[in-house]
Amino acid sequence: MDAEQKLEKSRKRITESIAQNIHLYGLPPSAGRQFGMMFFEDRPLTLDDMSAELGMSKTSMSTSIRAMSDAKLVERVWERGVRKDLYKVKDDWYQIFIDMFTVKWRRAVSLHTAAIRKSLSELKELKQEGSLSPELLATISNDIERLEYIRTYYDWLDRLIDAFEDQKIFELVPLDEEDM
């Protein structure tokens, strides 16, 4: 095995490792391979570049790139004179982690919170009605209590996301291990 092959093997190992774990970012393995490939490239790539490099359709490249853009793993780059869209992986992996975390969880918290608000107000209204059996009343009160617990939890989660978003997390877990 010559040196180039060894280099290729080394890259392939890392890329596959990324592919196996990219599901944590809500993406399929093929997007991981795309990301890994882009990571080792020095220059921004076009969709055609990626298509050629990975042997996959341009449509797939387009779809994955969009998903990775939404998750903030890659970004578009402009170069004068180049008509095609150019993409490169973001180089701050700490920020990649933070962005993924905040994007994914913020959406979940927001959806959940809306549902909880709605159910809580319905239940509280329901509770006011007369003509409810004591059992049902107890059940409703029970549900209200549970939902209020979850709401409190989501408040915490929201503050946790804030802490990531505004970099406070680095106060707790410093970048440099020596600082600890």
Place this chain on the structure above:
Amino acid sequence: MDAEQKLEKSRKRITESIAQNIHLYGLPPSAGRQFGMMFFEDRPLTLDDMSAELGMSKTSMSTSIRAMSDAKLVERVWERGVRKDLYKVKDDWYQIFIDMFTVKWRRAVSLHTAAIRKSLSELKELKQEGSLSPELLATISNDIERLEYIRTYYDWLDRLIDAFEDQKIFELVPLDEEDM
């Protein structure tokens, strides 16, 4: 619509909301419905209970419950005199979040770190060889640099996981909003 139906609707909303977001825990929507249903039950349930309640096969219940146990969302409960396995959702949602986070990311960090170690040592050995073109040598050095950056990042991630695991995260983001 009578009171019972309203209650059911309220629960259904929450359950569906969980089902839509349970992918963040690496589980399919049906597991989310199972979790949501269990959440509103006062007593621990058997696989047959769940099967009847959700109208799904017992095999599915068994599979999902195992996945949810692994992700630490539910736990087995023992009751004397009951032969069937009983399960209930964990009631500390903060801990659920922390467990999911640490379980999933610890595994990813561990796998990645192993791959990086291996590739780094290969590349460093390769670099020692004579008879490499200057271009190739530059590429190798470049890859080494990149991998060392990732390694540093994974070190940080590992310490972040530690911070969740040993509850330090609550120092940064307190449970009680008033404490801030």
Place this chain on the structure above:
DNA sequence: CCTTTTGTACAGAAAAAACTGTACGTACTA
């Protein structure tokens, strides 16, 4: 010991997701 009950492994069916090729809208070029 045998019988019954319970959970799960396994193979096949159903559903969902990923991938491809074509077609088309938009924007740049001449």
Place this chain on the structure above:
DNA sequence: TAGTACGTACAGTTTTTTCTGTACAAAAGG
């Protein structure tokens, strides 16, 4: 203005995942 290049919407195909029913091993009870 017409022509070309580019990205993506969409429909159909392939692949993967989820779900079901059967069969069986392990444990409990008699």
